[in-house]
Amino acid sequence: MNAQSAVRLLAVDLDDTLLREDLTISNDNKQALIKAEEAGVTVLLASGRVFEAMHHYADELGMTARPGYLISNNGGTITRSDTGELVSRKTIEPVLAQQIYEAVKTRNFPTEIYRGRSVYVDRDNSWTDIDCSLSGLTKKIVPDFAKTLAEEPPVKMVVPGDPKVLEKVQAELTEMFGDTLTIFTSKPFFLEMLPKDADKGQALAYLAQSLGIAREEVMAIGDSCNDLAMIQWAGIGVVMVNGNEAVKAEATYVTRKTNEENGVAEAVEHFILHRHP
Structure with a gap:
């Protein structure tokens, strides 16, 4: 672990957070996440999407070539990004x-x-x-x-x-x-x-505990109501400036930049790479 960062686990939402309106990841955001991992941070994706609709983004970020995790179905499912192994799955009776x-x-x-x-x-x-x-x-x-x-x-x-x-x-x-x-x-x-026992916050807590990472060492970035639970649970909860107002009210930090302007990179640089504007 690089001593410059207290964050050990970073959860990032996809739509309207990491992804631009054209559903692509900018190079700045991609490089920020790569540098976060180089600093010793475990990066995971947390989305309302199903695993099959997340996998190509994980692959683009190199997450399919190394041990990692995808929280899909808004916390209903946790899957290993490298092997596709199902870690947790909660269903409606x-x-x-x-x-x-x-x-x-x-x-x-x-x-x-x-x-x-x-x-x-x-x-x-x-x-x-x-x-x-x-x-x-x-x-x-x-x-x-x-x-x-x-x-x-x-x-x-x-x-x-x-x-x-x-x-x-x-x-x-x-x-x-x-x-x-x-x-x-x-x-x-x-x-x-x-x-009832499924949301992004509970899934993130489960993973952090299994990895031996304290709540205070977890950072989550999101924008919408389905991100609220992980924003509230994480030690550092970051909400995009383009996000829901009620969710922003619960944030540790609200980005200055939108998902179109590399807001994820802004947050990673601020809290993990410590490059303050």
């Missing part, structure tokens, strides 16, 4: 999944789940098209969605829709299932539901 689906269907909203490189959805809709364009996954419309749910417990369930009306749906579903689910929006148009 089958009976509960059916209850969620019925509640969403009653409100006339579509429901999504993810398997491999596909987004399974019970009806065609433009919001799922956005999901697929962002993730690179393939849409698969499944009319008998209840049967598909019964075949394999989902890690998470997503309700895509107009942000103006999703807020009301979120309040209703939270009242119904808040004791048994973690419920939040990732993008404003994606309402996500995971097991």
Whole structure:
């Protein structure tokens, strides 16, 4: 460990944090993460994306050639970046999944789940098209969605829709299932539901403990509500200036630069490489 850095573990969100609007990683951000690793810091990616939609970014950063970790499904899954070994996977109980689906269907909203490189959805809709364009996954419309749910417990369930009306749906579903689910929006148009013991913060805590790294030695960078748990848990919680206002209120530090302007590099240089402007 290089003595210049007190941070030993760095978790970085992808969309609207590390990634630019064109879904690419800038050279400045990439070089900052490489230099952080050279300083002795373990870098991991933490995203709402499924593993299959994260892997190419891990490969671009060289994470598939060395031991490391990917937190996917907003904390529902932890995978080794080099071997693809599943470290942890939390799922929604089958009976509960059916209850969620019925509640969403009653409100006339579509429901999504993810398997491999596909987004399974019970009806065609433009919001799922956005999901697929962002993730690179393939849409698969499944009319008998209840049967598909019964075949394999989902890690998470997503309700895509107009942000103006999703807020009301979120309040209703939270009242119904808040004791048994973690419920939040990732993008404003994606309402996500995971097991109660699954979020990015709990996944990050699990990894830190398994690696023998103290909370105070962990730094997390994110922008949205699905990042809140890891921002709150990490010793240093960094939120992008382009991030959600409520999440920024919980930050140790808010970047001056957006995800388009290498805000991740700014935070890494400030807290790990100690290059203050």
